[in-house]
Amino acid sequence: MADTHAHSVAFVRKDVIPESPPPARQTGVPKWLRENLFSSWANTALTIAAAWAIYMVLSSFLPWILNGVWDASSLSQCREILAGKTGACFAVLTERWHQLLFGFTYPSELYWRPVLAFIIMLVAFAPVLFFDLPRQMLVVTVLFPFIAFYLIWGGPLLTPIIAFLGCVAGYLVFSHYGKANFATGFFGGIAAAFIVWSIGGLLVDLVRPEEPWMTPVPSRDLGGFMLNMMLGVTCVSLSVPLGIVLALGRQSDMPLIKAVCVIFIEFIRGVPLITLLFVASVMLAYFFPPESTVDLFLRVVIMITMFSSAYIAEVIRGGLAALPKGQYEAADSLGLDYPQAMRLIILPQALKISIPGIVNVAVGLFKDTTLVSVISMFDLIGMIRGPILASTEWSGVYWELFGFAALLFFVVCYGISQYSQWLERRLATDHR
Amino acid sequence: MTILTDPPRGQFRLSMLLSDTRYRSLTFQGIALLLLIFAIAYLASNLMTNLAQAGLSISYSFLASPSGYDINQTLIPYNSQSTNMRAALVGILNTLLVSGLACVTATIFGVTAGVLRLSKNWLVRKMMAFYVEIFRNIPVLIWIIIIFTIMTAVMPAPSAFRGDDPDSTMVLGGIAFTNRGVYVPGPLLANPIFSATVLNWVLVLLFLVGSWFGARAVRTWATAKQEATGLRPTTWYWILAIWIVPVGILLAIMGLHWQIPELKGFNFAGGIKIGGPLIALWFALSIYTGAFIAENVRAGIQAISKGQTEAASSLGLRPGRVMNLVVLPQALRVIIPPLISQYLNITKNSSLAIAVGYADVTATLGGITLNQTGRAIECVLLLMLFYLTISLSISAVMNIYNNSVKLKER
Numbered sequence: 124m125a126d127t128h129a130h131s132v133a134f135v136r137k138d139v140i141p142e143s144p145p146p147a148r149q150t151g152v153p154k155w156l157r158e159n160l161f162s163s164w165a166n167t168a169l170t171i172a173a174a175w176a177i178y179m180v181l182s183s184f185l186p187w188i189l190n191g192v193w194d195a196s197s198l199s200q201c202r203e204i205l206a207g208k209t210g211a212c213f214a215v216l217t218e219r220w221h222q223l224l225f226g227f228t229y230p231s232e233l234y235w236r237p238v239l240a241f242i243i244m245l246v247a248f249a250p251v252l253f254f255d256l257p258r259q260m261l262v263v264t265v266l267f268p269f270i271a272f273y274l275i276w277g278g279p280l281l282t283p284i285i286a287f288l289g290c291v292a293g294y295l296v297f298s299h300y301g302k303a304n305f306a307t308g309f310f311g312g313i314a315a316a317f318i319v320w321s322i323g324g325l326l327v328d329l330v331r332p333e334e335p336w337m338t339p340v341p342s343r344d345l346g347g348f349m350l351n352m353m354l355g356v357t358c359v360s361l362s363v364p365l366g367i368v369l370a371l372g373r374q375s376d377m378p379l380i381k382a383v384c385v386i387f388i389e390f391i392r393g394v395p396l397i398t399l400l401f402v403a404s405v406m407l408a409y410f411f412p413p414e415s416t417v418d419l420f421l422r423v424v425i426m427i428t429m430f431s432s433a434y435i436a437e438v439i440r441g442g443l444a445a446l447p448k449g450q451y452e453a454a455d456s457l458g459l460d461y462p463q464a465m466r467l468i469i470l471p472q473a474l475k476i477s478i479p480g481i482v483n484v485a486v487g488l489f490k491d492t493t494l495v496s497v498i499s500m501f502d503l504i505g506m507i508r509g510p511i512l513a514s515t516e517w518s519g520v521y522w523e524l525f526g527f528a529a530l531l532f533f534v535v536c537y538g539i540s541q542y543s544q545w546l547e548r549r550l551a552t553d554h555r
Numbered sequence: 556m557t558i559l560t561d562p563p564r565g566q567f568r569l570s571m572l573l574s575d576t577r578y579r580s581l582t583f584q585g586i587a588l589l590l591l592i593f594a595i596a597y598l599a600s601n602l603m604t605n606l607a608q609a610g611l612s613i614s615y616s617f618l619a620s621p622s623g624y625d626i627n628q629t630l631i632p633y634n635s636q637s638t639n640m641r642a643a644l645v646g647i648l649n650t651l652l653v654s655g656l657a658c659v660t661a662t663i664f665g666v667t668a669g670v671l672r673l674s675k676n677w678l679v680r681k682m683m684a685f686y687v688e689i690f691r692n693i694p695v696l697i698w699i700i701i702i703f704t705i706m707t708a709v710m711p712a713p714s715a716f717r718g719d720d721p722d723s724t725m726v727l728g729g730i731a732f733t734n735r736g737v738y739v740p741g742p743l744l745a746n747p748i749f750s751a752t753v754l755n756w757v758l759v760l761l762f763l764v765g766s767w768f769g770a771r772a773v774r775t776w777a778t779a780k781q782e783a784t785g786l787r788p789t790t791w792y793w794i795l796a797i798w799i800v801p802v803g804i805l806l807a808i809m810g811l812h813w814q815i816p817e818l819k820g821f822n823f824a825g826g827i828k829i830g831g832p833l834i835a836l837w838f839a840l841s842i843y844t845g846a847f848i849a850e851n852v853r854a855g856i857q858a859i860s861k862g863q864t865e866a867a868s869s870l871g872l873r874p875g876r877v878m879n880l881v882v883l884p885q886a887l888r889v890i891i892p893p894l895i896s897q898y899l900n901i902t903k904n905s906s907l908a909i910a911v912g913y914a915d916v917t918a919t920l921g922g923i924t925l926n927q928t929g930r931a932i933e934c935v936l937l938l939m940l941f942y943l944t945i946s947l948s949i950s951a952v953m954n955i956y957n958n959s960v961k962l963k964e965r
């Protein structure tokens with residue numbers, strides 16, 4: 124067999140064939156296309172269907188956007204300019220820009236104040252969000268709530284200063300006594316802050332100036348996207364500490380504290396946010412002292428904070444439960460007491476695990492701030508559905524306005540979720 | 556705590572309430588209890604004072620008085636002379652209706668998008684990622700309003716269907732999309748067995764339940780046969796017949812026919828009207844929650860390690876059976892708990908109906924009834940009670956499920 128074969132072969136190659144490039148089908152774009160789009164008949168059909176769907180959407184949307192009119196004073200003028208062509212009327216955005224952002228009653232000569240507060244907010248958040256920035260920037264973060272309050276609401280300068288001094292007093296007492304005994308430091312700090320605030324409150328009433336530097340703006344004049352931002356930022360920052368407390372309370376061995384926390388969390392998570400906003404708008408006023416006037420903004424902040432703190436508490440509870448039991452035992456065996464163990468060992472790890480969840484809650488909460496339009500507050504959606512669509516110039520301009528609102532929310536929420544993914548990768552200390 | 560290091564239990568002294576960790580929790584709870592009682596008493600006394608000043612009292616008698624308003628979409632007979640209680644009931648049924656519908660469609664959207672996101676096709680994968688990101692990052696309220704606007708501002712008026720050469724025509728010969736809602740053909744029975752319409756449909760439902768048991772029996776029989784002989788008999792046409800034939804015969808006896816909506820006067824008559832608000836809410840909730848479900852489904856499928864698929868393949872299972880017998884049962888354990896909490900979210904988000912005027916329980920009890928009677932506290936409390944009941948019962952179902960599929964570790 125072997126020798127017959129050797130004789131029958133007519134040609135045997137003696138040298139190596141030079142290397143040749145792979146066939147065109149196996150490289151570059153054609154290969155990618157074949158593998159990713161046309162690997163089988165079913166896949167090809169799917170690709171064609173998807174491409175057709177994208178074409179249908181783009182062919183109806185692109186002319187609409189590209190033909191858009193940016194400069195007109197009413198819808199009818201827009202239609203004249205377009206002269207029968209399809210096209211958007213983005214002029215409503217340019218003409219009502221300030222209303223969309225600040226609401227329709229915020230004094231127009233004071234728009235620089237919320238804008239400045241927004242810029243300071245970006246500076247204040249930067250060192251919290253990105254650890255590589257210089258730590259000195261945290262000063263801005265600490266001062267930000269007081270500056271922002273002063274800028275947005277105006278009024279006597281003494282109010283934010285007293286509030287700040289109260290916080291400083293509380294912090295000093297806590298850092299002095301808190302090292303030895305957490306409870307003493309904590310309650311002492313709260314007491315100190317309250318003492319400063321009540322003395323300062325008297326002082327503010329005494330020296331109330333006739334003409335404060337910053338014109339006071341009442342809360343009911345706030346509106347537009349500014350209102351959504353304010354509610355979102357305030358409620359998320361307030362509800363994180365509250366959520367930590369609730370989560371720890373739910374894990375506690377003390378039956379009374381545990382029961383209170385469980386009932387609170389389950390109650391809040393069981394009802395829709397709208398009912399809580401109803402509570403804020405029609406019911407909560409009954410629970411305050413008769414002569415007090417707590418404005419709607421504050422009542423809404425209270426209810427939304429309660430709402431989100433319950434959800435954040437559940438996220439953090441997940442983080443606490445995910446920690447191996449050895450961490451708790453190690454902290455105990457080092458002789459740390461409960462506050463020390465929590466502050467130094469447990470919470471830093473548990474919070475790190477909970478970051479994606481907390482960000483999810485924050486994004487959800489920011490989206491849910493649009494619900495305040497239902498209780499007739501003029502946030503972005505309230506402005507669009509109320510004053511702008513009801514005006515004679517712009518009634519009927521739905522898509523441009525809602526598209527703009529959707530775009531604003533998308534940019535913010537998508538940005539936050541991308542940040543959270545970056546942070547997760549950044550904080551990952553496990554083996555890669 | 557080990558027994559050896561514990562100090563011997565001495566006489567209890569009062570100072571131990573602060574210094575001894577064994578008793579300190581009692582102190583804390585005592586303080587907490589006092590604070591709690593104080594807070595509740597403070598709030599209650601404020602409430603009493605405020606109510607007395609406003610000349611109000613807590614009373615639920617308004618529930619029995621006539622409501623005085625009409626509701627455009629009701630599942631049970633209702634008119635403006637009905638009581639507020641019945642208005643609330645109409646609202647509750649409407650909430651359950653829209654939530655139920657949205658749960659079904661959201662699951663369909665979500666599972667489709669979640670599976671397609673793992674597709675080998677690059678274009679489809681990216682399209683689904685785009686869908687998920689767009690819908691997850693924009694408030695559901697905006698989606699509800701946008702779809703409601705499509706329903707009211709873009710759809711033609713009923714008069715557009717008039718004439719020999721109308722501007723609009725019915726889709727599939729029987730479905731009319733108008734700016735007053737969508738009209739679909741309604742099923743009618745020519746010679747019903749019971750006089751009450753509902754009972755007839757209950758009978759149909761009973762037949763379907765019977766078919767389900769029948770189909771299960773066939774499957775059990777097939778499995779038993781497979782165990783005995785190693786060959787699984789072909790059963791799909793049996794199961795198909797069991798599902799279709801009995802119900803088909805029953806419906807034929809009762810004379811099922813479809814009533815096509817017709818243009819009469821200024822509006823359509825006959826058939827079933829699905830109002831624009833219901834469609835907007837239904838569709839917006841399903842497509843929004845579908846994006847979240849898609850992420851859950853994707854995570855669930857990705858959570859099953861590749862070794863499972865490979866092991867199943869190396870046992871000789873075909874791809875379809877690998878999916879059915881190995882991957883899905885494990886993935887469902889991961890998918891179902893978040894899926895159920897998404898259903899809960901749908902139920903709670905359906906309260907946004909008030910923004911488009913769909914008469915759910917928030918709009919009837921928490922909206923019109925509250926405004927007309929001024930009984931804010933009572934209405935809001937009842938509203939919360941309803942949603943709490945729904946949430947807690949869904950949570951209970953979820954806990955039962957979680958316990959039943961929990962990995963049994965020994």
